Amino acid sequence: xxxxxxxxxxxxxxxxxxxxxxxxxxxxxxxxxxxxxxxxxxxxxxxxxxxxxxxxxxxxxxxxxxxxxxxxxxxxxxxxxxxxxxxxxxxxxxxxxxxxxxxxxxxxxxxxxxxxxxxxxxxxxxxxxxxxxxxxxxxxxxxxxxx
Numbered sequence: 001x002x003x004x005x006x007x008x009x010x011x012x013x014x015x016x017x018x019x020x021x022x023x024x025x026x027x028x029x030x031x032x033x034x035x036x037x038x039x040x041x042x043x044x045x046x047x048x049x050x051x052x053x054x055x056x057x058x059x060x061x062x063x064x065x066x067x068x069x070x071x072x073x074x075x076x077x078x079x080x081x082x083x084x085x086x087x088x089x090x091x092x093x094x095x096x097x098x099x100x101x102x103x104x105x106x107x108x109x110x111x112x113x114x115x116x117x118x119x120x121x122x123x124x125x126x127x128x129x130x131x132x133x134x135x136x137x138x139x140x141x142x143x144x145x146x147x
Contacts, residue, residue: 002071004053011050016057026065028137029088033069035134040067043107043131044099044139061098089137093130099141101129121145 011019030036037056040046046060056067101119108115108131116130116138128142 002074004069004071005055007052009050009052009055020064026094028065028067028135029070029073030067030135031070033067036067036137039113039133043104043111043113043133044096044141045104045107060096087136089133089135092138094137094139096139096141097126098143100143101127101141104131104139104141105129 028036033051033053033056037048037051037058040056040058040060041048044060046058049057049059049064051057051067054069054072058065058067105115105119114132116132117128119127119129121127125145126142127145128140131139131141133139
């Protein structure tokens with residue numbers, strides 16, 4: 001697995017893996033870490049625990065997720081799935097419950113990201129919007145209506 005990082009990571013990979021909580025994990029494969037790292041931090045308001053050219057650990061509303069650069073996945077079975085694919089997020093909504101969609105929409109617009117659907121109250125009891133992030137991943141921040 002070729003790595004571009006030139007510094008020592010903040011934690012050994014096996015220690016980070018053991019530290020992850022039970023539940024569902026998300027790992028977004030991206031051509032480059034920087035654009036998605038900036039989107040997560042500047043649009044979603046996430047905390048970047050660690051980031052380098054190969055990998056980033058991100059926390060948002062108590063959840064942890066990861067970003068991996070394509071080159072770091074060269075010997076992973078997923079490398080064949082992503083090869084040549086630009087629209088990585090096709091068919092996937094990354095729903096973020098408890099994140100103000102109006103604020104996210106405003107930041108996304110300010111920074112030139114594509115707003116697929118602006119903030120609306122939906123019949124299923126949530127106010128939500130759809131924002132297209134780097135590599136065409138679609139993020140859906142939402143809050144309960146009247147909650």
